[in-house]
Amino acid sequence: MKYLYYPGCSLEGTAREYDFSTRAFMQEVGVELLEIKDWTCCGASAAEAISPLLSLALPACVLAMAEAMDGAEDILVPCSACYLNLKKVEEKSRKDADLLGRINTVLKEEDLHLSGQLNVRHLLDVMATDVGPEKIVTRLKNPLVGMSIAPYYGCQALRPYVVFDDPETPTSMEPIIKATGASIHQWDMGGKCCGAAHMSTKQDVALELVAAILKEAKGADAIVTVCPMCQMNLEAYQGKINSMMNEDLSIAILYLPQLLGLSIGLSEQDLHLSDNLSNLDAFRQKLQ
Amino acid sequence: MNQLEEIVTEVGPEPVLEPVFDPLASVRKKVNACIQCGTCTGSCPNAFAMDLTPRQLWYNVLMGEKETIFHSKTFSLCSVCYYCTLRCPRGLPLTEAMSELKQIAVKENPDLYKLSIRFYQNFLESVRRHGRVREMEFMTLFFLSMMNPFLPLKFTWLGMRLMAKGKVSPEIPSKGRGAFEALFRKVEELEKN
Numbered sequence: 001m002k003y004l005y006y007p008g009c010s011l012e013g014t015a016r017e018y019d020f021s022t023r024a025f026m027q028e029v030g031v032e033l034l035e036i037k038d039w040t041c042c043g044a045s046a047a048e049a050i051s052p053l054l055s056l057a058l059p060a061c062v063l064a065m066a067e068a069m070d071g072a073e074d075i076l077v078p079c080s081a082c083y084l085n086l087k088k089v090e091e092k093s094r095k096d097a098d099l100l101g102r103i104n105t106v107l108k109e110e111d112l113h114l115s116g117q118l119n120v121r122h123l124l125d126v127m128a129t130d131v132g133p134e135k136i137v138t139r140l141k142n143p144l145v146g147m148s149i150a151p152y153y154g155c156q157a158l159r160p161y162v163v164f165d166d167p168e169t170p171t172s173m174e175p176i177i178k179a180t181g182a183s184i185h186q187w188d189m190g191g192k193c194c195g196a197a198h199m200s201t202k203q204d205v206a207l208e209l210v211a212a213i214l215k216e217a218k219g220a221d222a223i224v225t226v227c228p229m230c231q232m233n234l235e236a237y238q239g240k241i242n243s244m245m246n247e248d249l250s251i252a253i254l255y256l257p258q259l260l261g262l263s264i265g266l267s268e269q270d271l272h273l274s275d276n277l278s279n280l281d282a283f284r285q286k287l288q
Numbered sequence: 289m290n291q292l293e294e295i296v297t298e299v300g301p302e303p304v305l306e307p308v309f310d311p312l313a314s315v316r317k318k319v320n321a322c323i324q325c326g327t328c329t330g331s332c333p334n335a336f337a338m339d340l341t342p343r344q345l346w347y348n349v350l351m352g353e354k355e356t357i358f359h360s361k362t363f364s365l366c367s368v369c370y371y372c373t374l375r376c377p378r379g380l381p382l383t384e385a386m387s388e389l390k391q392i393a394v395k396e397n398p399d400l401y402k403l404s405i406r407f408y409q410n411f412l413e414s415v416r417r418h419g420r421v422r423e424m425e426f427m428t429l430f431f432l433s434m435m436n437p438f439l440p441l442k443f444t445w446l447g448m449r450l451m452a453k454g455k456v457s458p459e460i461p462s463k464g465r466g467a468f469e470a471l472f473r474k475v476e477e478l479e480k481n
Contacts, residue, residue, distance in 0.1 A: 156368070196369070202337070205337045206367075
């Protein structure tokens with residue numbers, strides 16, 4: 001299995017453990033990743049708030065660069081914001097030839113051209129649909145028996161494009177988490193918003209949203225995420241939230257490939273567990 | 289984007305139509321079929337913090353209440369979670385309409401939305417210069433543009449933790465090679481009309 005790989009800006013910086021763990025896990029299960037050469041920013045949520053054309057042109061550049069690579073048909077994207085931005089261009093350019101023309105007018109300035117032949121796939125889609133639980137079961141070295149894991153999907157991997165899971169009550173993580181021997185913490189918060197960029201610009205609002213998620217996760221040993229924004233929001237403000245709620249809601253937050261990687265024998269160093277901002281002590285103890 | 293609407297200025301055997309420039313026209317087109325059911329408000333995770341609920345906002349859009357809309361906190365509180373878009377019984381592109389209001393707000397009332405606008409603009413400035421976001425650079429530009437000496441302090445704790453783990457490198461803002469200058473200029477040119 002081969003995929004073009006688009007890490008995105010966050011995975012180079014604040015979410016680098018997501019990048020390392022994704023690459024390590026994929027290598028272990030025999031999936032080849034071809035990083036898009038000289039890739040650029042997808043625009044995140046910034047472009048959309050300022051300029052409609054820019055919010056399409058920036059991800060279109062990435063798709064055009066990927067097309068020029070000519071190595072696979074699918075682009076694997078771990079970050080949900082990048083995924084949605086790229087997917088939006090994929091969907092809209094296929095339906096609206098005039099829009100595609102307008103986008104290509106802009107892309108020409110950078111000597112790029114988009115034809116729209118590649119498929120944009122979220123990392124979770126690839127893990128759940130293509131990789132599947134069997135590849136984990138056959139490689140199981142450290143079964144996570146006794147661990148209760150709360151799967152957190154966030155918003156943009158599920159909505160508005162309904163591709164690989166239910167947009168309101170998602171379950172796609174469950175078979176692969178169960179394959180590790182862990183059990184699923186049953187809750188309704190899997191697809192509920194983490195507050196996204198509000199954590200920087202309207203923090204009091206975002207803290208309420210995260211507090212509600214952490215409260216429902218009580219009893220689980222960890223929450224696993226598939227998006228750098230969600231991961232940051234859930235793990236970096238637990239101290240503040242504990243004071244706000246007058247309750248200890250601290251919990252380990254891991255990226256999904258980190259959890260899966262642990263079960264198939266990858267080391268904490270391979271998975272860059274020390275980069276996580278949440279306190280992993282209780283989680284580590286349970287790993288023994 | 290055609291923002292010229294024709295309104296009737298005189299009724300009678302020969303009504304007179306006059307073009308009027310209305311920035312809300314395109315947004316109104318998106319929500320024209322709104323039946324005010326309130327599903328959007330019920331689905332919105334940020335509604336609790338809003339002055340106008342989403343449903344009320346769409347009503348104001350339909351009524352053309354520009355002043356009310358661009359003095360409200362509503363659209364800037366949208367976290368783009370797409371719940372409303374998913375559930376709207378009329379299938380309206382509500383999240384897109386919110387984004388469009390954000391885009392118009394940048395021009396209509398920049399002072400009220402200064403924090404968000406500066407945040408996004410500085411993010412894009414970093415992309416314009418380097419092709420990718422340099423997180424430290426963009427935050428530095430953001431703090432400088434806000435000219436509020438207390439603002440950086442809100443992020444100090446998180447920034448230090450990230451730097452300690454080597455997840456963010458301290459970088460001085462640099463002009464870079466203008467990586468995306470041509471693209472940004474073209475977009476500005478095309479969007480001027």
